[in-house]
Each structure stands twice: as C-alpha cells, then as structure tokens.
Amino acid sequence: MVLDATASADQEINPWESAAHRFDEAAELLKLDDGMRKVLRQPAMELTVNIPVVLDDGRIEVFTGYRVQHSIARGPAKGGVRFAPDVSLDEVRALAAWMTWKCAVVNIPFGGGKGGVICEPHLLSESELERITRRYTAEIYEFIGPERDVPAPDVNTNAQTMAWIMDTYSMHKRHTVTAVVTGKPLELGGSLGRPEATGRGCMIVTMEALKRFGLTPETTRVIIQGFGNVGGMAARLMSQRGFKITCIIEYDGAVFNAHGLDIDALLEHRTETGSIRGFPEAEDMDKDEALLMECDVLIPAAHENTITSSNAGAIKARILCEGANGPTTFAADSILAENKVFVIPDILANAGGVTVSYFEWVQDRQGYFWNLGLVNDRLEEIMVASFQAVTGYAEKHRVRNRTAAYMLALDRVANAIKQRGLYA
Secondary structure, three states: OOOOOOOOHHHHHOHHHHHHHHHHHHHHHHOOOHHHHHHHHOOOEEEEEEEEEEOOOOOEEEEEEEEEEEEOOOOOEEEEEEEEOOOOHHHHHHHHHHHHHHHHHOOOOOEEEEEEEEOOHHHOOHHHHHHHHHHHHHHHHHHOEOOOEEEEEOOOOOHHHHHHHHHHHHHHHOOOOHHHOOOOOHHHOOOOOOOOHHHHHHHHHHHHHHHHHOOOHHHOEEEEEOOOHHHHHHHHHHHHOOOEEEEEEEOOEEEEOOOOOOHHHHHHHHHHHOOOOOOOOOEEEOHHHHHOOOEEEEEEOOOOOOEOOOOHHHOOEEEEEOOOOOOEOHHHHHHHHHOOOEEEOHHHHOOHHHHHHHHHHHHHHHOOOOOHHHHHHHHHHHHHHHHHHHHHHHHHHOOOHHHHHHHHHHHHHHHHHHHHOOOO
C-alpha cells in the first residue's frame, strides 16, 4: 500500500507507515521488481520478549521488549535500544528499516536493527534499570553478537546501559566480547568521538549545504529543537564554528536571542536549574511558535513527527537538517518541496552516530584504537562524500533529496541481495 498526503492523521504519524510510503516511492522510481520489493519491505526478524524483573520493593513486574532486524544483507544488523513508555513494535520496525537505509547511504557494512523496552525509566532506580537491561539482554542473547546484530544507545539509554549489555553477553559467552555493542565507555572499548558524532555529522552536512546558498557560518541563523546529545552537541560544535544559534527549543519551552546564544552558558544554566527557560541572556518563547520563526537552518533533533502537514507550510527555514529520526512526516515532504526548503534527510543528516559506531566496532575487532583526530577526519570524509552522493543523485534523477537518499540506499541493498542470491 502506498500512502499519500490525503492519508489520515493517524497514518501520517505512524512511523512504520511513513517509512513504507517512502520505500514504495523510491522502489517505484528504481523500478524494482515485485519480488525484491517484498524482500526489502519487511523486516527479516521480529522478536518480542517478556521481561520479569524484581523491583526494589520486592514486587515482580513484567516488561515487554522488542528487537527487530530489518536487513542483514550488507552485514550485521546495527541499531539502538530505547527505553520509553511509548515504545511500540511499529516504531521499532520503522527505526530498524531507517537504520538499513542509513547505513547504506553512508556505505558502511551494516544492515538495520532496533530494539526497545516499554518502561518509564525516570520512575525506575538505577538498579531496576540494570536488572531490566540484563534480563532483556539474556532474552535476546541468541539474536545479537558482533557478526549478527550490534546494539547501541538510543532514547533513555547510554554508555552504562551498553556496559551492562556487553557484560551480560560476555558472561554467557564466557569471555569478554567488546564488539557486541557500540557507544560503550572508553574504558570498555568505546571510541573517542562517539558521544559527539551525530551532532558533528549534522554540522558537517550543514556546512556542505551552506556552499549551495553562498552562506558562511557567521551569516547563518540556526534554530535547534532538542538540547540533548544530538541537539546540544550540534549547538556547541556549530557555535564554536561561528554559526549564530538564535534559538533552542526544548519540551518545556524555547529561548531566543537574535544576536546568538552563548551555548556553553546555556548548558550551565540548564544544569543549575533543570531547564533552559529563564536564561538571563535570552527571551523565553513558546516552543511551537519558535519552530516557525525565520532562520537559515532548522535542526529538529528531538523526536519523530515534529514537522507535519499541519505546520510544514509555516516553516521559514532555507535548510532543514534532520538531526532526529523521522522528524518530518511523509505528508509534509511535498509541502516543504513546494516552498523550496532544502532538506537534508535524517538517513543522511544524523548518520554520523552510526558511522563512528562502525569505527568503534572496527577498533574493538582489531584491538587497536584511533586518536580523536583520525576519528573526526574519517567521519568528515564519509559525511561529505555521502552528502555529495545524495545531492548528485537528486540532481541526476530530478527528485527530492530524501527520495534520492532512499533510492541510493535501496539500490545498494538490492544489489547486495542480487549478488548474494537467495538461499533455498
């Protein structure tokens, strides 16, 4: 089924249906045969597990977890594990598919995977989170591994979560297996440059886009939605490069300064107060109004479905760099195109994280670790080459950047499957 802009609101914000729409559009333009579409459109494996855990007060609670491997045609599945109350199988399916296309766009030898556990991490103690993580790992143990499926941090998970997964997996294997996850602490085989990699990747592709508009960082006004690992790091790195970060948007409001925000001071203010609001060097704003202010670059780096058919027409950015996964719905794509917004799609824009995760996996398997300069240089090399490949593909085939990214990714994965053949 191909969805269009007349689809219902529920269909529009359903991540799996949105991913399916973009897949179908790219597959049609590539003239993929029906058989290959069937292979690529569905996940290779879906696993649902029930996780019994003894809470701190002695009660037993059962949590539901998922792990989806969308494709392993080009290498092991790769994708994060998120802990959130709204995790759903459709969401995990969509994110796994996006990981397949993202890894193919930047041409690294991974397929796509994703996992999640339905829980409210902010209401759980660290010991409860550890028990959930370890039991979840034990339940999916046979389906992950350096050669099969390599998890990473995602929403509400971090380096400590990855350390628990690595340790649990290693205890079952009876030897230390650092390459089973990425995004680990440095002391356990993590990579330099990994925490800032997604934000750095956003900055790199934005720098490439500026060249098309004759802009320099010093003349570029940037609005960033989200001040976490991706948005906060992008803000800090871009501010250091001279970009004018005029507005930061968070879940509880926004702050604005037409002359540019002092990002380090704002980060310190949030640490002290728990919010970006009330920052003395800026004006508080409504978060929805802030998203629609005029700017040169808008970076939605918070969550899915930020830009929909209801607000896309009011976006006043020249460049949209998607730091989050799925921040723009399929129905909003055509509206942005009509308004000539230059979109750097999520499967390209935020691929810096998985690229450096690949570097970490390589380093773990080699037992040889790189310095920060080498990590950042290789990240920039891959991100610039991937930006040029996507935009060149878009110009050659006269399609939008997002469509070009999907076409390029589908073509690479389909070719891998064709060359391997189907085992029977």
